[in-house]
Amino acid sequence: xxxxxxxxxxxxxxxxxxxxxxxxxxxxxxxxxxxxxxxxxxxxxxxxxxxxxxxxxxxxxxxxxxxxxxxxxxxxxxxxxxxxxxxxxxxxxxxxxxxxxxxxxxxxxxxxxxxxxxxxxxxxxxxxxxxxxxxxxxxxxxxxxxxxxxxxxxxxxxxxxxxxxxxxxxxxxxxxxxxxxxxxxxxxxxxxxxxxxxxxxxxxxxxxxxxxxxxxxxxxxxxxxxxxxxxxxxxxxxxxxxxxxxxxxxxxxxxxxxxxxxxxxxxxxxxxxxxxxxxxxxxxxxxxxxxxxxxxxxxxxxxxxxxxxxxxxxxxxxxxxxxxxxxxxxxxxxxxxxxxxxxxxxxxxxxxxxxxxxxxxxxxxxxxxxxxxxxxxxxxxxxx
Ligand SMILES: Cc1cc2nc3c(=O)[nH]c(=O)nc-3n(C[C@H](O)[C@H](O)[C@H](O)COP(=O)(O)OP(=O)(O)OC[C@H]3O[C@@H](n4cnc5c(N)ncnc54)[C@H](O)[C@@H]3O)c2cc1C
Numbered sequence: 001x002x003x004x005x006x007x008x009x010x011x012x013x014x015x016x017x018x019x020x021x022x023x024x025x026x027x028x029x030x031x032x033x034x035x036x037x038x039x040x041x042x043x044x045x046x047x048x049x050x051x052x053x054x055x056x057x058x059x060x061x062x063x064x065x066x067x068x069x070x071x072x073x074x075x076x077x078x079x080x081x082x083x084x085x086x087x088x089x090x091x092x093x094x095x096x097x098x099x100x101x102x103x104x105x106x107x108x109x110x111x112x113x114x115x116x117x118x119x120x121x122x123x124x125x126x127x128x129x130x131x132x133x134x135x136x137x138x139x140x141x142x143x144x145x146x147x148x149x150x151x152x153x154x155x156x157x158x159x160x161x162x163x164x165x166x167x168x169x170x171x172x173x174x175x176x177x178x179x180x181x182x183x184x185x186x187x188x189x190x191x192x193x194x195x196x197x198x199x200x201x202x203x204x205x206x207x208x209x210x211x212x213x214x215x216x217x218x219x220x221x222x223x224x225x226x227x228x229x230x231x232x233x234x235x236x237x238x239x240x241x242x243x244x245x246x247x248x249x250x251x252x253x254x255x256x257x258x259x260x261x262x263x264x265x266x267x268x269x270x271x272x273x274x275x276x277x278x279x280x281x282x283x284x285x286x287x288x289x290x291x292x293x294x295x296x297x298x299x300x301x302x303x304x305x306x307x308x309x310x311x312x313x314x315x316x317x318x319x320x321x322x323x324x325x326x327x328x329x330x331x332x333x334x335x336x337x338x339x340x341x342x343x344x345x346x347x348x349x350x351x352x353x354x355x356x357x358x359x360x361x362x363x364x365x366x367x368x369x370x371x372x373x374x375x376x377x378x379x380x381x382x383x384x
Contacts, residue, residue, distance in 0.1 A: 017076035022348045039083045043112040057110030062307035067248035074252025092238040096226035117155040118162035124151040131177040137166035143218040150212040162186045183231035185223045243316040250323035253356040254292035257330035261337040288330040295323035321369045324359035
């Protein structure tokens with residue numbers, strides 16, 4: 001059933017995105033540019049801050065509404081990777097920040113004066129094995145001194161703040177490996193050149209990811225997010241929202257590919273008839289439509305559970321896996337439908353095809369989701 005408030009959000013986001021046509025995104029992809037104007041307008045319109053409670057200047061809506069925003073952004077042909085983190089990183093501050101931290105950051109984020117777009121977890125030597133990470137934060141008086149390295153940290157050059165995960169107690173001194181990690185809010189502008197070095201990574205998609213080097217970076221103790229040693233929980237809480245929102249983006253990508261493919265299949269004539277009259281073209285598009293719409297149902301279910309404060313890790317993981325696989329298949333079918341023209345950049349398909357591929361690997365890879373379902377949902381033995 002359609003909810004008029006949600007339909008209003010859909011309509012408004014669609015109108016905003018229409019101002020930034022696909023050529024805008026193609027040009028940014030070519031020059032590796034950042035969509036500053038788009039992100040500013042999305043923020044000023046209140047769509048990027050829908051999850052911030054009204055008392056801090058946001059719209060006070062749920063992850064479901066956030067998912068609708070991200071889905072529409074991707075469906076328009078845009079690349080949401082430039083801005084999506086603002087929604088879910090902020091969730092860690094909202095759930096675990098002190099009142100002083102919330103007062104200091106959230107109203108400014110809602111007003112577009114501060115950007116919280118960066119999330120520093122992955123490391124080059126430990127990858128998915130997060131609890132084994134090597135970056136340390138040592139308490140010295142009223143600061144923590146951070147040393148180590150991170151990789152693939154996106155948007156840091158376009159963010160004022162980063163949520164960083166580091167080990168504060170060595171692994172051999174804690175009962176469980178998930179203990180002894182802590183989360184911090186890092187002021188990126190202060191840190192740059194004072195213990196933080198940033199090196200951009202040239203990559204397959206325009207995601208603004210960087211390698212970070214920490215050399216005695218001092219972070220005020222007041223910037224600890226949540227309790228010392230409980231940072232893994234702080235990060236995990238943000239991750240369910242992240243998975244739901246990214247699943248919604250994949251559904252947006254999938255719907256984009258299906259719209260494009262079905263339109264082209266109706267228009268393109270070869271052998272004197274539309275190619276979509278051939279079942280070899282028509283059926284794969286129809287199958288992708290069914291898969292993408294099924295994935296959206298799982299996104300909706302996960303988002304509703306999240307917003308009700310109920311457990312949703314299984315649903316968030318399943319939504320992310322199903323949606324990322326459905327969008328990839330839809331992209332592949334869209335390419336096949338367009339034949340050789342799919343390879344021409346002006347058709348935009350190859351860019352979206354590269355962009356949507358990421359989501360089977362980041363923020364968590366499909367294997368790790370299958371392992372979660374196998375172990376935590378179905379009770380099979382742990383594999384690692
Ligand atoms: C464009 C981009 C942007 C990113 N942005 C961010 C960011 O902003 N912040 C951040 O912290 N990180 C970010 N990441 C990192 C991303 O989250 C990781 O790349 C991802 O979690 C996978 O980790 P890895 O690359 O180290 O792969 P690895 O852990 O090395 O894994 C490699 C492969 O082996 C598989 N594998 C590993 N262990 C197992 C196992 N036990 N069982 C089965 N299969 C296994 C994995 O599924 C994967 O397919 C980004 C990555 C990319 C590419």
